[in-house]
Amino acid sequence: MNQQTEKIQQCKLTAIVLAGGKSTRMGTDKALIPIQGVPMLQFICRIAEACAEKVYVVTPWQERYQHLLPPKSQFIQEVPLPGETGNEPRTHGPLVGFAQALVYVETEWVLLLACDLPNLQLEVLQEWAVELDRVPQEAIAALVQKDNRWEPLCGFYRRRCLPELNKYIDRGGRSFQEWLRQYPVQVLPLPDPKMLFNFNSYQ
Numbered sequence: 001m002n003q004q005t006e007k008i009q010q011c012k013l014t015a016i017v018l019a020g021g022k023s024t025r026m027g028t029d030k031a032l033i034p035i036q037g038v039p040m041l042q043f044i045c046r047i048a049e050a051c052a053e054k055v056y057v058v059t060p061w062q063e064r065y066q067h068l069l070p071p072k073s074q075f076i077q078e079v080p081l082p083g084e085t086g087n088e089p090r091t092h093g094p095l096v097g098f099a100q101a102l103v104y105v106e107t108e109w110v111l112l113l114a115c116d117l118p119n120l121q122l123e124v125l126q127e128w129a130v131e132l133d134r135v136p137q138e139a140i141a142a143l144v145q146k147d148n149r150w151e152p153l154c155g156f157y158r159r160r161c162l163p164e165l166n167k168y169i170d171r172g173g174r175s176f177q178e179w180l181r182q183y184p185v186q187v188l189p190l191p192d193p194k195m196l197f198n199f200n201s202y203q
C-alpha cells in the first residue's frame with residue numbers, strides 16, 4: 001500500500017450510536033423525542049452518516065426503532081453478557097453497549113455518540129475527524145474534557161482498545177471514567193459547550 005492510500009484508509013471512520021438507555025430520569029424514551037422534526041435517534045444517525053462510512057446503532061430493542069433508521073445505519077443487537085441466565089437486566093450501561101458494537105468495527109477510529117445530543121453539530125465532528133491522523137499513536141481515544149472528566153459519549157476511540165476494554169468489563173468494570181484513567185487520551189477542543197448538552201428532563 002502506498003503512503004497516499006494508507007492515509008485515506010486511516011481517515012475512514014465508523015460511527016457507533018448508543019440507543020440502549022432506559023431514559024429513567026426523562027421518563028420517556030429519549031431516542032424518540034423529536035428534534036428538528038425527527039426522532040432524536042434519527043437526527044443523530046443522519047449526522048453520523050455524514051461523517052462516517054458505516055453507522056451502527058447498538059440497542060437491545062431494535063423493533064422500537066426499526067422504522068426510523070436512515071439507509072446507511074444498521075442495528076447491532078445488544079446481547080446478555082457471557083454466563084447470564086436471562087434474569088439479569090437486559091443491558092449493562094453504555095460501556096458494555098460500546099464494547100459489543102466495537103467488535104464489528106473495521107476502521108482504525110470509531111466515533112461514539114449517545115443518542116441524546118440534541119445540539120450535536122456535524123461541522124464540529126468533521127473538524128475533529130480531520131485531525132485524527134495527528135493524534136499520537138499511544139492515545140487510545142480523543143475526547144472533550146470537562147471539569148477533569150472525559151465526555152465519553154461524543155468522541156473518538158481507536159479500534160485497538162477493544163481487548164483492554166473487554167478485560168476491564170470482565171473484571172466487572174462499567175465506568176468510562178475509570179477505564180479511561182488508565183490510558184493516554186487526546187483532548188479535543190470544544191468551541192461551544194452547549195453542543196454536549198444531553199437532556200434528562202424537560203425542566
Ligand SMILES: Nc1nc2c(ncn2[C@@H]2O[C@H](COP(=O)(O)OP(=O)(O)OP(=O)(O)O)[C@@H](O)[C@H]2O)c(=O)[nH]1
Pocket residue numbers: 018019020021022023024025026030058059060078091092093094096097098113114115116153198200
Ligand atoms: N446500548 C446501550 N446504550 C446505553 C445503555 N445505557 C445507556 N445507553 C445510552 O447511553 C447514552 C447516555 O445514557 P444516559 O444519559 O444515562 O441515558 P439513559 O441511560 O437512557 O437514562 P437514565 O436511565 O436516566 O440513566 C444514551 O444514548 C443511552 O441510550 C446500555 O445499557 N446500552
Ligand SMILES: [Mg+2]
Pocket residue numbers: 021022
Ligand atoms: Mg443511564
